[in-house]
Amino acid sequence: MYNRSLRELSAALRARQYSARELASCFVERIRSRDADFNSFITVTEELALRQAAEADRRLAAGDGGPLTGIPLAHKDIFCTDGVRTSCGSRMLDSFIAPYDATVVRRAAEAGAVMLGKTNMDEFAMGSSNETSYYGPVHNPWDLDRVPGGSSGGSAAAVAAGLAPIATGTDTGGSIRQPAALCGLTGIKPSYGRVSRYGMIAFASSLDQAGILARSAEDAALLLGVIAGFDRRDSTCLERPVDDYAGDLNIDLNGLRIGLPREHFGAGLDPRVGAAVQAAVAELEARGARVREVDLPHASLAIPAYYVVAPAECSSNLARFDGVRFGYRASAPRDLEDLYQRSRSEGFGAEVKRRIMIGTYALSAGYYDAYYLKAQKLRRVISDDFQQAFAQVDVLAGPTTPTAAFKIGEKVSDPVTMYLCDINTSAVNLAGLPALSVPAGSCDGLPIGLQLIGNYFEEAKLLAIAHRYQQATDWHLRRPAGFD
């Protein structure tokens, strides 16, 4: 049952092959016995899972519930969960028990999903390798010496290792798509404003978006349909009907126009990754898609713009962690200044502090115009590039990451090299577009991801293309060695 799709699990639950309680217990047991290798969970919520599963069993017995009723899932530990520690991967929130549920968490629970626990992540979602977590690095199930990607590395590893059928994540510059690519999963970052950010601990408010790490496009479509949609608690969440993602998967690829951004196939790309992505595109072409190259002329400016905007917003968003009301507080502070300084110095890790300092600098009087304002202008230019591309093609395709998973420790001491992991993904967040990554090959036994980028609110189209591709290929069905 660790290897089944959501539809299969749902059918089995309805057919009473096993109860939701049994299913939850099996996954909890598997986490307990296997996760020492991966370190993908920060908190396992067994008691809550069994309670939710019992409720799901009642609903199923009454012939009630939907396709997610009784389905176990894991939430990235960035989503607030009522009564459960919500650490955001930080010492700062190691003791923080959220008093409310994030909208994503609430909607999943209302659909009958069963929460197994909270997954490991880069501290405050800042990282591309899951090495900045206060709870230690996460290990890639495909090779335990390698990173799973980040920041949603715990969710990716948990799903890849079969510790959870599906998991939520968040993506600010690639934090769903990059770990999905590195762990052989389907990961979708919806359009900005598609999923409520309420209860999702903010990193960079104008870039953050919740999404899903799953085994297949179909699984992702089922959960996305539940968590997406207007929420009056989030002013940036759009009041716009949600498409029937799971119902609209079987589109005809005939005539679909696919654009390959030249800039995504340039220097730094591992040729084996490039070849795998070209092969995947050829697969779509064989099913009727028309492929052409397009330009995103300002693609190289995405990383510099991103690393001004994201740190600027994070420096402000993380100001509330001051040791006064919740979270880590330095012991025996001498005075207010000392309370602030030591609580924040001791509570935050190095990468978080680096970004707070960069962002504070970028927003300071005299530098604001040169950095923040200029970066905002670049955002506009980058968005315009995408719109010009979408005037010619329906979707963009390319490698999610330039390389497959790298070794733990390999890039952690060189932030700029680490930041370049997001070279193909961060522009999408700057523009607010939807994108997903699907497994599309392997090199040295490690998964490779194909990124599909769509125009605003075209999640359904992206999921359908990915689904069609997965009907024709088996990359998404491959499992790490020793999976069972």
Next chain:
Amino acid sequence: MEWETVIGLELHTQLSTRSKIFSGASTAFGAPPNVNACAVDLGLPGVLPVLNGEAVRMAVLFGLAVNASIARRSVFARKSYFYPDLPKGYQISQYELPIVYDGHVVINPAGEDERRIGITRAHLEEDAGKSIHDAVPGMTGVDLNRAGTPLIEIVSEPDLRSPAEAVAYMRKIHSIVRYLGISDGNMQEGSFRCDANISVRPRGEQRLGTRTEMKNINSFHFVERSLELERVRQIELLETGGSVVQETRLYDSQRDETRAMRGKEEANDYRYFPDSDLLPVTLSDAWIDELRATLPELPDARRARLASDYKLSARDTDLLTASREVADYFEAAVGGLGGDPKLVANWVAGELSARLNREGQAINDSPVAPLQLAELLRRVRDRTISGTIAKEVLDAMWAGHGSADAIIEQRGLRQVSDSDAIERMVTEVLAASPDQIEQYRAGKKKVLGYFVGRIMQASGGKADPAQVNEILKRKLHRDDST
């Protein structure tokens, strides 16, 4: 050297919405600490602000009332600083694009010193909480009930030229927000607070002098007093070869002095930038026009109308229109009495106001309603009672002893206008006062007041004073001739 004073005010006005500007928590004053603070007000991880449309409506009403431009698109920005009563580490305010800009009011209208005072801008923002230093010994508490209460910060141009003008402007804004019903203006509760910037320069100089700022002054009197102290301090400094240091100063009303709080070099860099949790506020012309149609009569218009409709003095109209409630009371009473606005004005501004002030009551809470006052004044007008007796009747009405007529009847307070009875009292008093008659005859006409007083006393205040005067004079003159 002759010095010119230059003053600009920032008035922080709490809007009287029921819930906070970015959360559903109540804005009620006086609850136990942190009872009216929800997850959003506490700045818990993951929470997001959602704008209260009522606060926007109120801010726009203000803008329309002060002849300002209304921004069709305004933007919320974050103002960053660390303080325990600022939960998020930033205050959500407006910076580059405020909702109201470029307005003005006229102070001392129609007077010799009429002046037009520019309003640079008025922007929406959230209030901070309060640090409480005396609740727990040796510790500071934080009460976040006020955190997130909507404010408009009204920034004037440096157009004010004296502490008195500053207060006139402040009173003008205070009455406008109260007329609009967008703020209770309660200064004791902090609903209307003033930051004052002041500098001096040689008269004729165009450049502004170095200014100092005084923060959070919460009474008209303190604003005037602190500005006066600061004006004098700056002039003395400059005249003795010193220079003014740009700094924030505190006005200490106990010691009646201002003193330095923090200097320019310690000033925060607030690192303003747009708040991406909130969409820009976009307003349509049609909506603004709709709102314009709901504007009530404002203080200046009402003053002009009262002056022309009721032929009242400038002093009376100023007093009566200082608040909408007083003006409403006055007009209701005039209506009840069917005229005699001068009589009503005297009583509202005099006896009624005195009693309200004594009890610390607002006019809306007056135990004597406008129509009840009109009933009393009707009896003054038809000379059933004298003015002096009327005050006694008002006291009884105030204490809840019934209507004016009932009290007059019960207590037998009708004026004695029987001339025979008054004649008798006059004769008795004169007979008992030969010395005073002597003085009167010697030309000391003031003694007349003594006789009137004695006669009124003898009548228990009920004699008609006009009649007493008339009979008294007649008798004294007759005696003269004999």
